[in-house]
Amino acid sequence: MNTPIAIELDKLTKRFGDFIAVDAITFKVKKGEIFGFLGANGAGKTTAIKMLIGLSKPTEGMGKVAGFNVDTEPEKIKKNIGYMSQKFSLYDDLTVVENIQFYGGIYGLSREKIKEKTTEILEELELTEVSKSLVISLPLGWKQRLAFAISMVHDPEIVFLDEPTGGVDPRVRRQFWETIYQVAEKGRTVFVTTHYMDEAEYCDRVSIMVAGKIEALDTPHNLKQQFEATSMDEVFLKLAR
Amino acid sequence: MNILAYIIQKEFIQIIRNKAILPMMTVLPIVQLIVLSNAASNEVKNVNVVVVDMDQSESSRTLNHKIIANDRITLVATSFNTNEAHFYLQENTSDIVIEIPPDFENDYINGKQPKIQLLVNATNGQQAIVGSGYLKAIVASFNAKLIQKVIPDISISKQSNTTISSRYWYNPELKYTHFMAPGILAQLTALLTIILSAMNVVREREVGTIEQINVTPLKKWQFILGKLIPFLCIGLVLFTVGIIASKLIFSIPILGNLPLLFGYTTLNIIAVLGLGLLISNFADTQQQAIFVAFFFIIIFVLMSGLFTPIDSMPKWAQQLTVGNPLAHFISVSRKVLMKGSGFWNIRFEFLYTFILAFIFNGLAVWSYKKQV
Structure with missing residues (x-):
């Protein structure tokens, strides 16, 4: 094990009263890996992600993200991760540029750095023309890519994507995944949840969560062999039944 | 400090773009002043x-x-x-x-x-x-x-024969509007800022942007202060508009020191904003926030001395008004505008409001949870 570890979980658990939302999950994610975090609705994915990004305190167990403890050092973790949720939380009543500036600003970037980042994002996403338009007027696919870019405005080691491609057409999803590949090539770890099983095929490794537990974890290829399935779809259905 | 500037800048952009806030800051106070100062009268004229x-x-x-x-x-x-x-x-x-x-x-x-x-x-x-x-x-x-x-x-x-000859000080013509306008001004400023601040944070929660902010390393006090300063400015603008309108429409007396009044107003707005932010921390939806804010507002207004004098309330109620920022605000604006009171005459109002500002804002920062 010489590759550096980005995320390391050991029996991480979250209980709400008697209900165990996340039941002692244990796994490691290598640096630069695209890690697919799958599971049915209500399997505990979002709760697990919230613990990893420091929004929710674990009840038991140990978790390390970017080398910091999720229980005791959440604010340090936040400096080193990016997060994009289903709601891709941009401000609708701000322009594209204002959104970039605001998030750059609260991550404590310098004025020059923000300027540099703004041009970089606008050019990469080909948003220069609409840079002064309100975000509310952008198509969904553009908003998602903008939110993704903004979640990495401070060059984090790890990006968490919580169902980033909900509600857009296959072509836009394809585009989005190309961006994810580019990000991973730069050595960034991508931790992504999704409902689309074709997207699971794009991941380096995939974990499948059922009722709070990790039931399977391997490369898509190995998982298909292990479950004698032709697609990830089948693997998922066999497990989540 | 730089981070704070970015939050404040963002709030101001949003406030300016919000079409409802500008009329709220100008038309609303003037209408309320005109209507309430004349109509909400205890005078028995007929x-x-x-x-x-x-x-x-x-x-x-x-x-x-x-x-x-x-x-x-x-x-x-x-x-x-x-x-x-x-x-x-x-x-x-x-x-x-x-x-x-x-x-x-x-x-x-x-x-x-x-x-x-x-x-x-x-x-x-x-x-x-x-x-x-x-x-x-x-x-x-x-x-x-x-x-x-x-x-x-x-x-x-x-x-x-013993004859009584009375002279009415501070409001020699016994003009009811002179008495009401400063009070209504204070009430308007306090209430509007409470509601705006309570709604604002909850709206971010509803839209989901607050979650995004919570995954940044932003400090709690930076967030609260970044919300407080823009709304403080709105409150002060509102108060200024109100004073000018009262002067022009009712020619209310301005006997005291205006900087003193504005100094106190700033402190009072900070106190009520703290309460607004505190409410917003416990509300999940804007409706909830409004309901809770109204609960306080009704108590604050009825126990503020705006319509009924605090001196004629039962003792326990009089003691409760110490915790009512609006009561202090109305008392100060009447004292400073009508009587020309100086700092020494309103020192207790300053003290109590300072304590309230400290408590409300302290609780707001404390109860704002980046983590659940």
């Missing part, structure tokens, strides 16, 4: 009276004329039937029934002390007390004249 004159003598008619001559009294009806007069009371068309008994004049002349009866509709206590006060004054002056007329050589010399 008392409806029914006279039942059973005597029909010269004296009773003189009294009658004296009563009607008063411009605050309107004669609704005259009647010879007590029951009919009671009907007017029941119907709410009359506030007071005056019954002059038969033999009124005769009794007077024979030194038997006739009795006039006032039946007062006391549904509205204020109206009842003040109205019967007017009538008592009229009867008293009628009495004095009658005594001189009937017994002209009575040995009451004018020198031996």
Whole structure:
């Protein structure tokens, strides 16, 4: 094990009263890996992600993200991760540029750095023309890519994507995944949840969560062999039944 | 510090783009000032009276004329039937029934002390007390004249009479608007800022942007301060608009030091904003926030001394008003504007408001959870 570890979980658990939302999950994610975090609705994915990004305190167990403890050092973790949720939380009543500036600003970037980042994002996403338009007027696919870019405005080691491609057409999803590949090539770890099983095929490794537990974890290829399935779809259905 | 500037900048952009806030800051205070300062009046300007004159003598008619001559009294009806007069009371068309008994004049002349009866509709206590006060004054002056007329050589010399001459300080013309406008100004500023701040954070929660902010390393105090400063500016603009409007429309007196008043206003807005942010931390939806904010607002307004004097509340209620930022605000704005009070006269208001600001904002920062 010489590759550096980005995320390391050991029996991480979250209980709400008697209900165990996340039941002692244990796994490691290598640096630069695209890690697919799958599971049915209500399997505990979002709760697990919230613990990893420091929004929710674990009840038991140990978790390390970017080398910091999720229980005791959440604010340090936040400096080193990016997060994009289903709601891709941009401000609708701000322009594209204002959104970039605001998030750059609260991550404590310098004025020059923000300027540099703004041009970089606008050019990469080909948003220069609409840079002064309100975000509310952008198509969904553009908003998602903008939110993704903004979640990495401070060059984090790890990006968490919580169902980033909900509600857009296959072509836009394809585009989005190309961006994810580019990000991973730069050595960034991508931790992504999704409902689309074709997207699971794009991941380096995939974990499948059922009722709070990790039931399977391997490369898509190995998982298909292990479950004698032709697609990830089948693997998922066999497990989540 | 730089981070704070980015949050404040963002809030201001959002405020300017929000089409509802600008009219809220200008039209709303002016309308409220005009309507409430004139309408929300405790002054008793009109008392409806029914006279039942059973005597029909010269004296009773003189009294009658004296009563009607008063411009605050309107004669609704005259009647010879007590029951009919009671009907007017029941119907709410009359506030007071005056019954002059038969033999009124005769009794007077024979030194038997006739009795006039006032039946007062006391549904509205204020109206009842003040109205019967007017009538008592009229009867008293009628009495004095009658005594001189009937017994002209009575040995009451004018020198031996004690006379009261009152002078009304601070509001010599007894203008109700001078009293109300500063209070309403304070009330408007406090309430609007509470609601705006309470709604703002909850809206971010509803939209989901707050979650995004919570995954940044932003400090809690930076977030709270970044919300507080823009709304403080709005509150101060609102207050300024209100003062200018009151001066132009009602020519309210501005006797005191305006910087002192603005200094206090700043402190008070910080206190109520703290409360607004505190509410928003516990509310999941804007509806919840509004309901809770209204709960406080109603208590604050009714116990602020705006409409009913704090001095006439029961002791426990008076003590409760110490925790009411609006009560201090109204008291200060009246004192500074109408009496020209200096810092020393409002030091307690300053102290209490400072403590409240500290408590509310402290709790707001403490209860703002980046982590659940």
